[in-house]
Amino acid sequence: MEESGAVTMELSGAYDSILHDIAGGFSLILLLLAGIVCIIWDIFENDEPVLPFVGAVACAVAIVWEVRNLDADSATVFYGAIRAYGLSSYINITILLSALATLILSVPYLKRIGRGYGEVYALILFATAGAMMLGTANSLVTVFVGLETMSLALYILVGLVRQDEGGIESALKYFLLGAFSTGFFLYGIALLYGATGTMYLPQMAYGFMMRGEMALLFWAGMALFLVGFLFKVSAVPFHMWTPDVYQGAPTPLTGYMSTASKTAAFGALVLVLYYGLAGMNAAEWQVALAVAAVVTMVLGNLLALVQANVKRMLAYSSIAHAGYVLVALTAGTSQGYAGAVYYLLIYSVMNIGAFGVMSMIEWDGKEGRVQTIDSLSGIGFRKPLLGVAMGVFMFSLIGFPPFGGFFGKVAAFTPAIEAGYTWLAIAGVLTSVLSAYYYLRVLYVFWMRSSKQAAPAVRDQAFPVTVSSAAVLVSCAVVLIVVGFVPLVRDMVMGFFDASAFATMP
């Protein structure tokens, strides 16, 4: 009797907890469902043009949901598998915004290259769900599952244009190197589990301290784990795949990869550092991150300098920007983590915008892979909206005030300076000077060269801009102009890393 009574009680509790958990994982579930709906719909109505809007609506609803949860206290749901509310909502919003913008931007693009498959939109939704799982993971298992869900969807998306050898090469490279980095992840997770006896991030530090003699195992596992992350955020020296993959993928999806998947990986890294290594001596891993940050910024910016192709240049630039985020993480303080996630939001907005513009002025029929920047001479005067928007994105990427990029850099570098890493900040600004050269070059070609110098093929192209795409670009630009001056976002981000966050361990 007693036993059955206990079971009943547990079940009644379980319903409550499931409802509660569903609220926490609502956007994740919503996107997965939307993805499934898209797949099934696509079976009956092949390449139904409504599908991207199903995805967009799902993203929009999820964003609204997460915005409502922004100021709720962080909590874990689904038996500690993922973390919800607060910081997680913020990470989810960043990822969802990338996804929403990508869905809208890719509709005219895919239509133009004749690949408006319904599956694409389903895959974007699945990748987004994976990214959200990764970015809000509370357990090493979730990190892995999220990572794989996201990556598998992306491998397919990159190779979307099957007939194009460049796209195939890109997809294969992404897949092989992705699998390679997954190996690091898994091995790292195994060692960490061995060293701590737990999969849950917030218990790692405690578990480690309980088994004091496992230091070597723990740090070896952490090092491998970190390598996996550095692969995913394309930090030097694990960046080799990035330029080729970014260049070969369909342009709006490149924008998606460079933002959503990076945000997710960095989000998980922040959670690992903040919860997983809480209370440990930060000096143990700070040096590793500092070194990675420096080489990433220097090499990313140097290699970007010599690129003739904009997508490749933006790929190297996104490597460099991973370096700036690493600078903030190196600080190892609450302000540092706050700076990093703040930077991720701003970076996502400007990068989505930049790739968005490039997706609209593509003319080579090979996803922009072979077209040089110079071929677009004087395009700013022909397409003023795109030109002005690109101006905002480029200056923001350089880190010029009054654009968001500047405030992002302030948020990222200040904690490093406060933590005594002034030299890292100096390295950061000096490499930003380098970056000015190649970003300004884009604007030079857009605005300061005559259209007569453009490639002949460009002169015949109309480069139509749909209203929805224009709306996305304008929104990105406006956000970048406004975001720095509104304390709202910055304050909120700082609030995520209060000491009180530790009160909600599982």
Next chain:
Amino acid sequence: MQVPDILSIVTFLPLVGALLTMAARSDQAIRVTALAVTTATFLISVLLWTGFSVADAAELQFVSGGFNLISEAYDIRYLLGIDGISLLLVLLTTLLGPIVVLSSWKYIDRHVKGYYTLLLILQTGMTGVFCAFDVVLFYVFFELTLIPMYFLIGIWGGEERIYAAVKFVIYTMAGSLLMLVAILYLGHAAGQAVNDGLFTTDYFKLVEYNVPISTQTWLFVLFALAFAIKVPMFPFHTWLPDAHVQAPTGGSVILAGVLLKMGTYGLVRFCLPFFPHAAAEQAVLFGTLAVIGIIYGALVSRAQPDAKKLVAYSSVSHLGFVVLGIFAFTLTSLQGAVIQMINHGLSTGALFLLVGMLYERRHTRRMADFGGIARSVPLLTFFMVLTALASAGLPGLNGFVGEFLILVGSFGSSIPGMTVLTAFATTGVILAAIYLLWMLSRIFFGPVRNEENQTMPDLNRRELIILVPLAALMILMGVMPQPFLERSEPATAQLLELVQAKQSAAPDEPSRPSQKNMPDDPVREGGFEVRAEPDTSQTQGMIPYASMLQAMDH
């Protein structure tokens, strides 16, 4: 009595105007809008002059804003205000606004909308620089000026415009980004020391904070480097001739008239009060570089065949005087430096305008192509001679007042070596006369070598409207500099007092007395470094700003 947010209006009205020009349809409508907006801005800014209380010229007036920017967790504020120094520079900026618009009226005939929109954005940036009393806000305005300037040079510039534009931006940006690191460091350190641990870039709190001697030098270097590039001082000047020559006339006028002043203004406003010891230590170095700049700039000017290049290099020379005056640490020289900033803005701005007018007529700037045009364009000649003489420092015109004060003040400076440096600097005045008069003689006098020169049209009404106010101010400031000097004097005097108080407050420092009437070294407390905690009673006495600050907090 005071319209509360008049300063914000003056700063942001051009930005609003930029939105209007963007919406305007025809080229003519764009021009008229730009002219109306800049004129209105100037007229409103005249209220700053009339409403400015000379008695309290050292204090911040027309304070605007005060709310937090960026984050509540950082004491970074939107805080505009003007003291005597800012007042003059703001008025210079707003005055040049409509003049530049008018000067571009005919010359800019393609992409008109972009040109005037950028021009208006630029004006907001420049005005903001001189009013911002929060260092991050200052930085935002400081950098904001680069974006429009990049396009102004790059799109509407001359043959080598791309090279010039990129060089200009990269050079300036390299300096200012390093300064950004210094700002963030300083904000953190000052926050720990004087602001309950809250990161602060509030100007007055930073002034209150005594930067430890150990970090002063490198912070000073990072700040001063940014400003030295902007000025530009001697080894960092190479961007200037390119940018000035390639920029369209309007761009050159703004570059020479206002943008360069942002460098010297930064030195006065931030480098001296924040890092007084380091500034005193490096005074000889800066003085030497300034003098090299004066002489080198003058000699190179003399060698130019191109009138615009000549004027461009003369800026290097003239701003050398300003820097010398700043680092001599005497009231007279500092006053001279402030006045010289205005003078240079007026006269060099006018010189660029006049060279631009010549170019519009003959599509050449080579002096050899002109000659003897005084007969065909008497009015233009009159203004050119007047401006050149003002620029060369003829008594009775404005240039004299500034250079005289700087030289007299620097000569009396107690910094070792400053006297010798001043003696060398004085040769710059002679050299200026040489290259400017040489330019006049080659362009305007002598035999007519080219037929086209005989039929050149003289100044039209638009060009007269541009030049008359500038010329009038040159004469006015020459014969009656008092109203200008008395407005800046309390501010400069107080700045100097503050610098000296800080210098004497650090007994650790092998201090170099910077002025003869400086108070004796206070008690040396062996090895004790005055860190962070300033003697508030003393500071209160030294900074009338402090009362301002308290008022702000309520």
